[in-house]
Structures are given as C-alpha cells and as structure tokens.
Amino acid sequence: MSGAETLQQIVLAQYCDGVPKPSDFRLETAPLPEPKDGQFRVAHVWCSVDPGTRSRLSGGDSYAAALPLGKPIDGFSVGVVDASSNPDWPVGTKVFCAGGWKTHSIQSGKGFIGKVMDVPGVPLSAWIGVLGVPGLTAWFGMKDVARFKEGDAVLVTSAAGPVGATAGQLAKGWGASKVVGVAGSDEKCRWLVSEAGFDAAINYKTASDLSGAIAAEFPKGVDVLFDNVGNAMVDTVLPLMALNGRICISGQVADYNLKPEETPGIVHTKPFITHRVNMQGLVVFDFARGFPEALGSMAKMIASGALKIQEDRFEGIAEIPEAFCGLFRGENSGRRVVKVGAE
Ligand SMILES: NC(=O)c1ccc[n+]([C@@H]2O[C@H](COP(=O)([O-])OP(=O)(O)OC[C@H]3O[C@@H](n4cnc5c(N)ncnc54)[C@H](OP(=O)(O)O)[C@@H]3O)[C@@H](O)[C@H]2O)c1
Incomplete structure (x- = not known):
C-alpha cells in the first residue's frame, strides 16, 4: 500500500515514566478509513504537539482520562476534507480539529472542529497554533x-x-x-x-x-x-x-x-x-461558545502584524514523538507543528 492509501498514526507503546521519550510511542499503519453517513474524512496537513498531552500518558487519570496502551495520541490537526458523506463539510473544505497524531481522521462535525477562514498572511498551520x-x-x-x-x-x-x-x-x-x-x-x-x-x-x-x-x-x-x-x-x-x-x-x-x-x-x-x-x-x-469571536479577532491581529506568531516546524509523521519530547527540554520557540501531508 502506498502512503496515500493508508492511515499512519502514532500510538502509545508504553506508559511514560518521568520525561517522555520517543520509544514510548510507535508508528502504525492501517487501511484508510472511509466516512459513514454524516461523516467526513480529513487529510491532515499539520499536527500539533502539546505539553498537556503528557497528563494522559502515565496510565492514571488527570482532568482527562488516561489513554490506554495502543491507542492513538490526541493532538490538534489542520487539513482538508478528502472524502465526505456530510453535505455541510464537502470535499475541499479546510478544517481544524482534534484529529490526533495521524495522517487522516474521521469527523462528524461535532466536538472541537471548525472551518478555516482564509485570511491573507495567515498560514494554514496557525489554525492549530495561535488560532487554535x-x-x-x-x-x-x-x-x-x-x-x-x-x-x-x-x-x-x-x-x-x-x-x-x-x-x-x-x-x-x-x-x-x-x-x-x-x-x-x-x-x-x-x-x-x-x-x-x-x-x-x-x-x-x-x-x-x-x-x-x-x-x-x-x-x-x-x-x-x-x-x-x-x-x-x-x-x-x-x-x-x-x-x-x-x-x-x-x-x-x-x-x-x-x-x-x-x-x-x-x-x-x-x-x-x-x-x-x-x-x-x-x-x-469551558469557553467554547466564545471561540469564533476570539478566533476572528486574533486572525485579524495576525494579518495586521499586531500579533506575532513563531512556529517551530518538523516534517513527517515519524518525527512527532521527538517533537513532543523536545517540549520538555525547552527546545521549542513558539508553536511546534509537524507536517504530515501535502498542503
Ligand atoms: N488550561 C488549558 O485549558 C490549557 C490549554 C492548552 C495549553 N495549556 C497549557 O499551557 C501551557 C503552555 O502551552 P504551550 O503549548 O504554549 O507550550 P510551551 O509553553 O511551549 O511548553 C513547552 C515549554 O515549556 C517550558 N518548560 C518545559 N519544561 C519546563 C520546566 N521543567 N520548567 C519550566 N519550564 C519548562 C520550556 O520553555 P522554557 O525554555 O521557557 O523553559 C518549553 O519550551 C502548558 O502547560 C499547557 O499544558 C493549558
């Protein structure tokens, strides 16, 4: 199977003990999932790594439930709908979502998801950074x-x-x-x-x-x-x-x-x-109802130069574990994002 026909994802290989290390994670490949009625598939372009994810990786609950071994890791993604059985989210729609450390995710339009606004001067990756x-x-x-x-x-x-x-x-x-x-x-x-x-x-x-x-x-x-x-x-x-x-x-x-x-x-x-x-x-x-207004304001601020963003970019899904672990060594300046698909 070629990369384009498969889903690639990073799963939890073992619980983290102390500072996370790349060997706590594993890259897996699976057949590309197809959207059912009301669903659509997002081909991720960028995935984020977030320090807060660490709180789910020790096997014990925090404010979010512990992630079981073998499960894909949470994260935010921005990409393009490449298959759809939902007329509100047609093929070609650019979206940001809680897609996880994967090349693709199946979405239903519920939960943390939104349509990317095209704002000149704002990169797509910003929608999982300052606009995320x-x-x-x-x-x-x-x-x-x-x-x-x-x-x-x-x-x-x-x-x-x-x-x-x-x-x-x-x-x-x-x-x-x-x-x-x-x-x-x-x-x-x-x-x-x-x-x-x-x-x-x-x-x-x-x-x-x-x-x-x-x-x-x-x-x-x-x-x-x-x-x-x-x-x-x-x-x-x-x-x-x-x-x-x-x-x-x-x-x-x-x-x-x-x-x-x-x-x-x-x-x-x-x-x-x-x-x-x-x-x-x-x-x-807790503030989800105010997200559209806040995002609209911050998008304008970025475009006008009033809000400076800094990104620290990685390339390839296999690099996600290393990008994540580096957060705890202070290696990132600004938002760490990993490119997992073509823009
Ligand atoms: N409450 C919420 O709803 C919510 C939502 C999202 C994120 N957050 C939290 O917001 C915080 C910032 O998130 P972010 O995405 O902007 O990440 P971030 O601040 O870029 O986190 C990584 C940085 O943390 C610092 N760091 C790492 N280990 C440290 C240590 N032992 N002591 C002191 N500093 C250390 C390092 O910077 P230095 O070089 O400065 O040490 C590193 O570059 C995180 O704690 C995250 O969990 C909260």
Whole structure:
C-alpha cells in the first residue's frame, strides 16, 4: 500500500515514566478509513504537539482520562476534507480539529472542529497554533480567568511558548502597564522583547535570584500572573503579588512529568489573605461558545502584524514523538507543528 492509501498514526507503546521519550510511542499503519453517513474524512496537513498531552500518558487519570496502551495520541490537526458523506463539510473544505497524531481522521462535525477562514498572511498551520487551542487559552485565560484590566502589570511564564507569547501580547495590546516574560534561554528572551513587544524578559535558567529579578521589574507588585509552569513558579511569585492580584493557572509543564509525591507544594499562602490574591485554574473548552469571536479577532491581529506568531516546524509523521519530547527540554520557540501531508 502506498502512503496515500493508508492511515499512519502514532500510538502509545508504553506508559511514560518521568520525561517522555520517543520509544514510548510507535508508528502504525492501517487501511484508510472511509466516512459513514454524516461523516467526513480529513487529510491532515499539520499536527500539533502539546505539553498537556503528557497528563494522559502515565496510565492514571488527570482532568482527562488516561489513554490506554495502543491507542492513538490526541493532538490538534489542520487539513482538508478528502472524502465526505456530510453535505455541510464537502470535499475541499479546510478544517481544524482534534484529529490526533495521524495522517487522516474521521469527523462528524461535532466536538472541537471548525472551518478555516482564509485570511491573507495567515498560514494554514496557525489554525492549530495561535488560532487554535494555544491562542484561545491565552485569550480566555487573560480575559476571563485573570480578569485582565487596563493598566495591569502582567507576568507570563513559559512566555516564549505559543500560549505565553500570545497571552503577553494580548495583555500589551489591551493596555497593560507592563508585560514581563519568564523564559528558558537568552534567545527566547530576546525574541519576546524585540519581536513580541514584551517590556522585559527574564531567563529563569541563568537568573541567580529569580524572585529578586521579578521584584525589580514590579516595584508595585504583579497584578496578573499567567502561569504555564507549575507550583514552584507560583510559589516564587506569590509573595510578589499586588493587592487584589490574580493568578491564572494555565498549565504546569514543570510538574507534568512528576509523580504526585514529587510535585512541589505551595507554601506562600499568606498573600491570599493579606493581598486578597485570587488564583483560578483554566480549562479552555469551558469557553467554547466564545471561540469564533476570539478566533476572528486574533486572525485579524495576525494579518495586521499586531500579533506575532513563531512556529517551530518538523516534517513527517515519524518525527512527532521527538517533537513532543523536545517540549520538555525547552527546545521549542513558539508553536511546534509537524507536517504530515501535502498542503
Ligand atoms: N488550561 C488549558 O485549558 C490549557 C490549554 C492548552 C495549553 N495549556 C497549557 O499551557 C501551557 C503552555 O502551552 P504551550 O503549548 O504554549 O507550550 P510551551 O509553553 O511551549 O511548553 C513547552 C515549554 O515549556 C517550558 N518548560 C518545559 N519544561 C519546563 C520546566 N521543567 N520548567 C519550566 N519550564 C519548562 C520550556 O520553555 P522554557 O525554555 O521557557 O523553559 C518549553 O519550551 C502548558 O502547560 C499547557 O499544558 C493549558
């Protein structure tokens, strides 16, 4: 069978223990599935790798159920309908969906799926990046969970990732008094300031005193912490929060690979009383009704240059495991996407 006639997919070969490795995954080939009545088939062009996927790969449940061994891995995909038994989704329609680490997926039009808007200057891959779940996480995390207001001083962690970079740029565009990013290399910090318009960036790997470096940037305290990293980071920033400060728990990339007993605790709890700090977690799909409006706004911002995107591209479905594992070594600058089919 040629590649064009087969489905290729990455499945879970063994449960991940600690930092994931490519041998935890396996590439499988199967006959190309045909859509039944009401269904259509999407030929994926780009697939995403997402750090949050790690929480399903240890064999235990998190906020999403554990993935059984041998099952294809979740992920987001953007591609073109190449077979259809659903008149609302004809052949040739460009769609983004939760298609998984596969070359093709069968869809019914329900769940996380949408039609790609053709916006000049916006690449197709952006529909699983800033115009996908990462951008939506930034938008609703900043607006509805952190309850951003004009004049806020904002700190974003894992700031050079697609969620962090978008969250910081949105805050800046909405009138933040200051936006500072925390990231893991000087190159990432340079991009945040020179390209993405952050006011400052701190390399947490080389800062000898991270708390002191953050305090120096926020003499009046941090109004909004948008955290993508986890408990140790939150605990570092809590004593630096301003009165009525808000913390959005977006992600916990530093904690995903740890067992519950290894995960650091949060001890600096006094500011919850003294500074009336509010901390709230985010599940972006809670805001699904607002997705079309947010996507429309962000597409226009990308096209006009008001929202900068950065992509880190891989080629070939077999590269997905390596692309995923590299997220936990800080290798990605921006959204990591893998090309699995022709555009
Ligand atoms: N709540 C929701 O609904 C929702 C939805 C989507 C995503 N998320 C979360 O949002 C966060 C950001 O997602 P993203 O797609 O933009 O990914 P991302 O931030 O690009 O994640 C990868 C980056 O995380 C950082 N990192 C990795 N290991 C780390 C560690 N041990 N300590 C500190 N930083 C570490 C690295 O950057 P450095 O070089 O800076 O270390 C790496 O490049 C993730 O935690 C994700 O799970 C949440």
